Amino acid sequence: MAKSIGRTETRPGAPPAKWPVLCYWLPPLHDIEAQPVRNWTTLGSGVWFVVTVCVAAALVGTGCNAAVAKTDEASFTLVVLPDTQYYARQYPDILAAQVDWIARERNRAGIALVAHEGDIVDADDPAQWQRAASSLHGLDGVVPVLLSAGNHDYRREGRHIDRETSINQYFWPTPVGGTVEDTGTFEPGRLENSYLLLSAPGGPWLVVSLEFGPRDAALAWAEALLDRYSGVPAILVTHAYLDADGSRYDHVGHPGQLWNPHRYFAAGAPGGVNDGQEIWDKLVSRHDNLRFVLCGHALDDGTGRLTSRRPDGTVVQEILANFQTAALGGGGYLRLMRFSPARRTVAVQTYSPYLDRWKRDPDNEFTVRY
Numbered sequence: 581m582a583k584s585i586g587r588t589e590t591r592p593g594a595p596p597a598k599w600p601v602l603c604y605w606l607p608p609l610h611d612i613e614a615q616p617v618r619n620w621t622t623l624g625s626g627v628w629f630v631v632t633v634c635v636a637a638a639l640v641g642t643g644c645n646a647a648v649a650k651t652d653e654a655s656f657t658l659v660v661l662p663d664t665q666y667y668a669r670q671y672p673d674i675l676a677a678q679v680d681w682i683a684r685e686r687n688r689a690g691i692a693l694v695a696h697e698g699d700i701v702d703a704d705d706p707a708q709w710q711r712a713a714s715s716l717h718g719l720d721g722v723v724p725v726l727l728s729a730g731n732h733d734y735r736r737e738g739r740h741i742d743r744e745t746s747i748n749q750y751f752w753p754t755p756v757g758g759t760v761e762d763t764g765t766f767e768p769g770r771l772e773n774s775y776l777l778l779s780a781p782g783g784p785w786l787v788v789s790l791e792f793g794p795r796d797a798a799l800a801w802a803e804a805l806l807d808r809y810s811g812v813p814a815i816l817v818t819h820a821y822l823d824a825d826g827s828r829y830d831h832v833g834h835p836g837q838l839w840n841p842h843r844y845f846a847a848g849a850p851g852g853v854n855d856g857q858e859i860w861d862k863l864v865s866r867h868d869n870l871r872f873v874l875c876g877h878a879l880d881d882g883t884g885r886l887t888s889r890r891p892d893g894t895v896v897q898e899i900l901a902n903f904q905t906a907a908l909g910g911g912g913y914l915r916l917m918r919f920s921p922a923r924r925t926v927a928v929q930t931y932s933p934y935l936d937r938w939k940r941d942p943d944n945e946f947t948v949r950y
């Protein structure tokens with residue numbers, strides 16, 4: 581669910597501001613009748629005409645989506661994969677369906693990047709890594725991928741995890757080339773803390789992945805990176821940041837939060853552990869080029885968001901998605917973030933290629949500004 585705190589703003593359920601985006605993201609025809617009436621009536625009679633034309637075009641098979649993609653060349657899409665752990669453990673066809681759809685829609689949807697929010701696997705087990713790798717490597721050479729390591733991706737000893745993981749035996753950073761202008765990692769050969777500098781319509785974006793409950797040194801590395809690219813808008817992806825009520829994980833201010841990263845590591849874990857509030861204090865609040873924080877991990881309904889304003893007035897959109905508690909380990913729902921640089925908006929939608937269904941509620945379909 582969406583929440584706001586202090587001097588913040590949220591705009592749940594706001595419709596896209598311009599008709600081409602709306603038209604582009606028209607749902608499959610069998611879902612059109614389920615559209616909330618309020619989304620349409622606010623758009624004015626002119627837009628009614630355009631929507632009618634688009635639907636009519638789709639009905640006669642002329643391909644409304646393809647036509648609109650040509651008129652909206654300045655936008656691009658970030659695909660966000662929430663926790664896939666149960667697909668790697670039990671439902672490999674669902675992850676395969678997600679990857680196949682991304683590869684198939686890459687050009688038409690203008691997919692510039694796929695970001696995984698962590699918990700790629702349910703356990704640091706070769707069979708699960710192999711299943712995840714066999715699907716996700718289907719995107720090699722198709723679209724850049726940035727992975728984030730979740731708590732389930734690490735080795736577990738009893739109640740605790742450590743920083744050992746097999747992730748680097750199965751995955752490696754996307755190399756420089758194509759739309760990837762620069763890439764790097766905090767530690768050589770380890771992608772748990774890594775980044776991509778991505779060329780995209782409207783200008784480059786820096787996308788940074790931080791390990792689960794990042795160590796102090798990982799935050800310092802990210803800090804130097806954000807300083808180096810201080811003029812470039814940036815997105816941070818890290819597995820645990822927001823709880824499902826839209827508040828940051830905060831082991832001091834909210835000690836009752838069940839899934840705070842501090843609970844997963846033994847006391848005195850080498851290098852320290854930072855939860856969402858600590859990541860905010862030490863990193864996000866200090867770099868005005870950070871526009872988004874994306875995370876998974878939290879349970880309940882697995883959605884949450886927070887819009888936070890820094891003391892200098894700049895804004896960060898913090899967005900949680902994790903559908904693992906739903907049927908079929910999440911049913912294959914992924915997030916589509918359609919960036920429109922000219923309007924500085926992102927239209928977020930939630931779609932399952934496996935089920936061919938959209939989540940249309942305000943927690944799963946909304947537009948934010950950046």
Ligand SMILES: [Zn+2]
Nearest residue numbers: 699730731877
């Ligand atoms: Zn997790």
